[in-house]
Each structure stands twice: as C-alpha cells, then as structure tokens.
Amino acid sequence: MDELELFKKEWQKKGEDLPKLSYEEIYKMLWKRSSSIVKWIFYISLIEFVFWISLDLVATLTGFRPQFDFPNSDIFLWSMYAIFYPVILYFIYSFYKNYNRINTTDNVKGLMNSIIKTRKTVKQYVWFNLIFFFLFSGILYLLLFKYDPTFFDLNGNESLNFYMVLILSIVLTLLFFSVLIWLFYRLIYGILLKRLHKNYRELEDLDL
Amino acid sequence: MKKELEHSFVTSLEKNQNIVHKICRLYTHDQESHNDLFQEITIQLWKAYPNFRGDSKFSTWMYRVALNTAITLYRKSKRQVKTQDFDSVMFRIKSDPYDDTQDKQLNLMYRAIKELNDIEKALVFLYLEDKSYKEVADTLGITEVNARVKMNRIKTKLKAIINP
Numbered sequence: 001m002d003e004l005e006l007f008k009k010e011w012q013k014k015g016e017d018l019p020k021l022s023y024e025e026i027y028k029m030l031w032k033r034s035s036s037i038v039k040w041i042f043y044i045s046l047i048e049f050v051f052w053i054s055l056d057l058v059a060t061l062t063g064f065r066p067q068f069d070f071p072n073s074d075i076f077l078w079s080m081y082a083i084f085y086p087v088i089l090y091f092i093y094s095f096y097k098n099y100n101r102i103n104t105t106d107n108v109k110g111l112m113n114s115i116i117k118t119r120k121t122v123k124q125y126v127w128f129n130l131i132f133f134f135l136f137s138g139i140l141y142l143l144l145f146k147y148d149p150t151f152f153d154l155n156g157n158e159s160l161n162f163y164m165v166l167i168l169s170i171v172l173t174l175l176f177f178s179v180l181i182w183l184f185y186r187l188i189y190g191i192l193l194k195r196l197h198k199n200y201r202e203l204e205d206l207d208l
Numbered sequence: 209m210k211k212e213l214e215h216s217f218v219t220s221l222e223k224n225q226n227i228v229h230k231i232c233r234l235y236t237h238d239q240e241s242h243n244d245l246f247q248e249i250t251i252q253l254w255k256a257y258p259n260f261r262g263d264s265k266f267s268t269w270m271y272r273v274a275l276n277t278a279i280t281l282y283r284k285s286k287r288q289v290k291t292q293d294f295d296s297v298m299f300r301i302k303s304d305p306y307d308d309t310q311d312k313q314l315n316l317m318y319r320a321i322k323e324l325n326d327i328e329k330a331l332v333f334l335y336l337e338d339k340s341y342k343e344v345a346d347t348l349g350i351t352e353v354n355a356r357v358k359m360n361r362i363k364t365k366l367k368a369i370i371n372p
Contacts, residue, residue: 003317006310006314006317007314008335008336008338012338018230021222021225021246023219026225030251030254032247035283037280040283104255104256104272104276104281105256105259105260105273106272106276108330108347108348192283196280198326199279199326199327202327203348203349207351
C-alpha cells in the first residue's frame with residue numbers, strides 16, 4: 001500500500017494522543033485578545049491616518065503655520081484643503097470598506113487578497129500625503145520667491161546658482177523622507193507580511 | 209441569547225477540537241506555539257460564529273477559519289524554536305508492536321509532511337481529512353485541476369523524501 005494512504009488511515013484513527021481541552025478551558029479562550037496580523041495592520045493604519053491628519057491640525061491649532069503674503073494666498077490655502085480633505089476622506093472610506101471585507105470564512109487566497117488590498121490603501125494614503133506635501137510646499141515656495149522674497153530674508157537678486165542649490169536641497173529632502181518611509185514600510189510590513197506574501201505567491205504560482 | 213450562542217459554540221468546538229489540534233500540530237513545532245495557535249483559532253472561530261448559518265456542518269466551516277488562521281493570520285512568536293523533540297512524541301502510532309518498520313515509515317512520512325511549506329501542508333491536511341478536490345480547491349481558492357496536479361506533485365515529493 002502507498003505510504004501516504006497508510007498514513008491517511010492512521011491519521012483518521014488518530015485522536016487519543018491529541019490534547020483534550022475541557023469546556024471551561026475553551027470558554028476562557030473566547031475572551032482572550034487576538035494577536036492576528038489583521039489586528040496589527042488595523043492599529044498601524046489607524047496611527048498612520050491620525051498622524052498625517054494631526055500634522056496639519058496641530059500646525060493650524062498651535063499657530064505654527066506662518067502667515068503668507070502673496071496675492072490670493074487665502075484662495076491658494078483653501079483650494080489646498082478642498083483637494084486634501086476629500087481625498088483623505090476617500091482613503092479612510094476605502095480603508096474601512098477593504099478592512100470590512102477581510103473575512104476569515106473566505107477562501108485562503110481571497111483572505112490574503114483582501115488583506116493585501118487593505119494594506120495597499122494605507123500605503124497609497126501615505127504616498128499621497130508625502131507627494132501632496134512636497135507638491136504643495138514646492139508651489140508655495142515658488143509663489144513666495146516670486147511675490148514675497150522677504151519671507152526667506154532674500155532681496156530678490158540671488159544668483160541662478162543659489163536657486164539651483166535651493167531646488168536641489170528640496171529634492172534631496174523629498175528623497176530623504178521617501179527613503180525613510182520606504183524603510184519604515186519594509187520594516188513594519190516586512191515583518192508582518194513576509195509570510196503572507198510568500199504564501200500568496202505560492203498560491204498564485206499554482207494557478208499559472 | 210448571548211449565553212446560548214456561547215454555549216452552542218463551545219460545545220461544538222469541544223466536540224470538534226481534534227481538527228484544530230491536528231492543524232496546530234502541523235503548523236507549530238512546540239507546545240507553547242501549539243497552545244498559542246489553538247487560542248488564536250478559537251478567537252477567530254468565535255468572532256466568525258455569529259455569521260455561521262448552519263447550512264454547512266460546523267466541522268466543514270471550521271476547516272476554513274482554522275486554516276486561514278494558521279496560514280495567514282497567526283503571527284509566529286519569536287520565541288518559537290524549531291525542535292524535533294516535540295515532533296517525535298507527536299505521532300505515536302498505535303500499530304502492532306512488532307511491526308517496527310511500519311512505525312518508522314509513518315514517522316518518516318509525518319516528518320516529511322512537516323517539512324512542506326504552508327500551502328502544501330494545507331493541501332496534504334485536507335487530503336488526509338478525506339476532503340474532495342473540489343473542497344480543497346474551494347478552501348484554498350484555486351482551481352480543482354490545479355489542486356489535483358499540486359497534490360500529485362506533493363505525493364511524488366513526499367515519496368522522494370522518505371525513500372531517498
């Protein structure tokens with residue numbers, strides 16, 4: 001007889017050497033806290049949402065945001081809010097929708113898929129914040145250079161090289177933050193989702 | 209109402225706990241992790257229980273949630289050390305005492321299965337539980353043909369491991 005068939009027969013008979021938990025022992029477990037990766041992803045995502053929104057709120061509430069003086073600066077700031085907050089709300093809604101779709105009674109591949117999708121929403125959210133922050137700052141700087149050079153203690157007669165260095169430093173700062181966030185993702189989600197990605201790839205390969 | 213739900217859940221799980229223990233044994237290497245995974249599976253089953261409609265058997269429904277937890281949701285603890293000690297006592301075969309060769313073969317097979325990756329283990333587990341390829345495919349989210357092809361490959365792989 002085939003070894004696996006023999007093993008199957010024994011496997012189905014098996015039972016007496018397995019642990020046997022009592023009703024009370026199982027009952028107690030119902031109230032224990034889950035430590036599943038979905039819970040971790042939920043908490044990390046929540047921190048990320050709160051972090052980026054609070055950056056703006058804190059700046060507004062503490063009066064840290066400097067006053068700008070260029071034509072239509074109010075319209076500029078309000079249009080920034082008009083773009084920023086609806087997009088943020090869309091991300092939160094989409095995160096909520098994807099998170100709710102995570103269902104342990106789904107099939108293995110479906111469950112992995114919805115976890116990956118949920119995480120992707122948060123990843124896109126963070127990139128959106130980062131790109132928006134730098135685009136907005138970039139345009140703001142350009143407007144300030146043009147209309148209010150005194151904001152930077154400039155007299156408006158700086159050489160081209162000066163501006164080149166300035167632009168370069170802005171780009172380098174963007175790169176620095178991007179790398180930092182990328183590393184953060186590699187670390188946090190790398191630890192959490194390494195196994196999931198490996199298993200997902202395995203399932204994908206099966207269906208090729 | 210809640211008490212009733214708790215009672216029916218715990219009673220059903222107590223009756224079918226062997227399924228969960230078998231999964232825990234396949235996916236963990238020591239008693240502590242086994243208990244951890246058992247607890248996490250219980251929590252996930254309990255969370256999903258209000259949506260269990262009873263149109264399938266409790267045990268059938270359990271397979272999905274339990275395997276999903278073992279493969280995807282469970283975070284292996286850092287303390288987990290790979291050890292063979294637990295494995296050797298884990299599959300005591302109750303065959304005739306003089307039939308030593310058969311015992312050895314079965315133990316070898318058990319160890320070989322434990323060496324497989326998470327997805328392969330799930331396939332073998334469902335095969336050992338005598339599930340049809342349709343059920344295997346539905347549980348994993350792959351096609352029935354691919355479930356069959358993969359299972360045949362695993363069989364060949366296991367054979368090669370135990371008969372080098």
